[in-house]
Amino acid sequence: MTTFDTDVVVIGAGPVGLTLANLLGVRGHRATVLEARHELIDYPRGVGLDDESIRTLHTAGLWERVRPFTVPHHVVRLVNGTGRVLATNNPRTQEFGHPRKHGFVQPLVDKELAAGLDRFPGTALRFRHRVVGLEDRGDHVAVTAERHDAAGEPAGTVTVTARYAVGCEGGSSFTRKWMGVEFEGKSPSTRWVVVDVADDPIGTPSVYLGADPRRPYVSIGLPQGIRRWEFMLHDDEPTALCDDPAFMRSLLERHVPDPSALRVINQRTFTHHGRVASGFRKGRVFLAGDAAHLMPVWLGQGWNSGIRDATNLAWKLSAVLAGDADDALLDTYTEERRKHASDMIDVNMAAGTVMKMGRFGGAVRDAAASALNLVPKWKSYFTELRFKPMPRYASGVVVDQATLRPGRAGAGFKRRGALAPFTDSCGELSPVGMQFIQPRVTTADAADALLDDVTGDWWTLATWGTNPTAFLTEADLALVRRHRIRLVSFMPETQRTWAETEFAGSPAPVTVVGDTTGALKDWFDVRACGLVVLRPDHFVAAASLTRQASQVLAALRTAASLTTAPVGEPALEGATA
Secondary structure (H helix, E strand, C coil): CCCCCEEEEEECCCHHHHHHHHHHHHCCCCEEEECCCCCCCCCCCCCEEEHHHHHHHHHCCCHHHHHHHEEECCCEEEEECCCCEEEEECCCCCCCCCCCEEEECHHHHHHHHHHHHHHCCCCEEECCEEEEEEEECCCCEEEEEEEECCCCCEEEEEEEEEEEEEECCCCCCHHHHHHCCCEEEECCCCEEEEEEEECCCCCCCCEEEEECCCCCEEEEEEHHHEEEEEEEECCCCCHHHHHCHHHHHHHHCCCCCCHHHCEEEEEEEEECCEEEECCCEECCEEECHHHCEECCCCCCCHHHHHHHHHHHHHHHHHHHHCCCECHHHHHHHHHHHHHHHHHHHHHHHHHHHHHCCCHHHHHHHHHHHHHHCCCHHHHHHHHCCCCCCCCCCCEEEEECCCCCCEEECCCECCCCHHHHHHCCCCCCECCCCCECCCCEEECCCCCCEEHHHHHCCCCEEEEECCCHHHHCCHHHHHHHHHCCCEEEEEEEHHHHHHHHHHCCCCCCCEEEEEECCCHHHHHHHCCCCCEEEECCCCEEEEEECHHHHHHHHHHHHHHCCECCCCCCCCCCCCCCC
């Protein structure tokens, strides 16, 4: 077998590239991160961290390191020019194991992501390496970088070989240009100036989106006493005006007494972008994060969308590198991630439109908001963040619940197909393609544990109230062993001890999980399934009746391009599962 310098070359040491390298590392694979800068970016950029990203950081073993630089339950209020609250976004659900929204200080979090790479002997972070060449050689890639010394002077070039390369180097991505894909979307001409100050002079802990017709603004309370303001620049105001202290004082004096006394730690201007690459893969080269899509800042989803990319791509690369899946699995990355990124851009663009309305439009908006707040159902649409499109993978590594066909999954079944005669559940929406919940649970070895700590970071086949091995053939059990699929039985806590004894002699180990909060029972109670297969990223790959376990595993094998090669041997290039 040919030996390469590393398994994956990651281009760019931003949060997406660093997270991807950490996720590869915890699954036993090597990564080399090449960064053009001489150090990590040290000024704040992203300020919002959501529960999905925290779940990923937990998988990477980094959440406890990152947690001190966050504040949970970051409330967002949309206010008009008089300060009247039009809508409040304050989701209190913790269905994925953590509060829905956090504020955070990005440079400090990025530093922990970089430090996390030190855990893996085969992983390296190389600063002062600007990538200037990419070559796909069929069975591997060669990435060429210009090196610079500590003084910034050229110090020759280096070429790194790897099985795959991932471009995570931002909106001006060299990788994307090398791939030759379109970068579709809009870049509105609206410019904003952002100001971060230490020793927060206001002290309120959350976020205000100021939909002020005179000048839209944002005011954000962040961890460690940081306050951020963002102000929209009018078309007739040159960017250079932001260098004028008097102009900056005029922006701030409506929000804080004595702006000249502020301790400014960062001031920059930027333009909102809403763009997405037409494809995220070309051969052995991929895009992730801002290299793949640029997200307007309104809903704080730029950082989080990139982490979703890393989460999705990392387990698929890991599966192929380990010989668990054929290379065709990697085609599902674009299929799954591009649409959600595009949908998120659209929602952010719409939010920006609401923010920037003039006097007449603003008056109409304010009146509409007042009416919406009178209807609890409409009000909760904003309060609980329901307008944010949750990732749902309708194609890719999914199995349709009604037909059990691999590769595509309908959102509902309405008693259609083979499932119709057998179900009396009240649920007609399929959970396939959605992220599974993460309550706290109990096992024989752990009390009050997060579910991900019990199921792990690879495949899980779980049933409610039964022994999953009861429905598996010898061939199914061989597949379970080959692909390290953890078998789990969710039980009411009152039955856990009985099940642990009853299932002790099963033909394969079964982890019995006590549903101490009732959340798992509630989940199954409104869904027409008693069995689920969870992917390594905690999304539901398949859901069915328990008796359909063999059919589900057969379909999953196709959807995920799972190989039958012996453990430790890579799948043959182009081989079928």
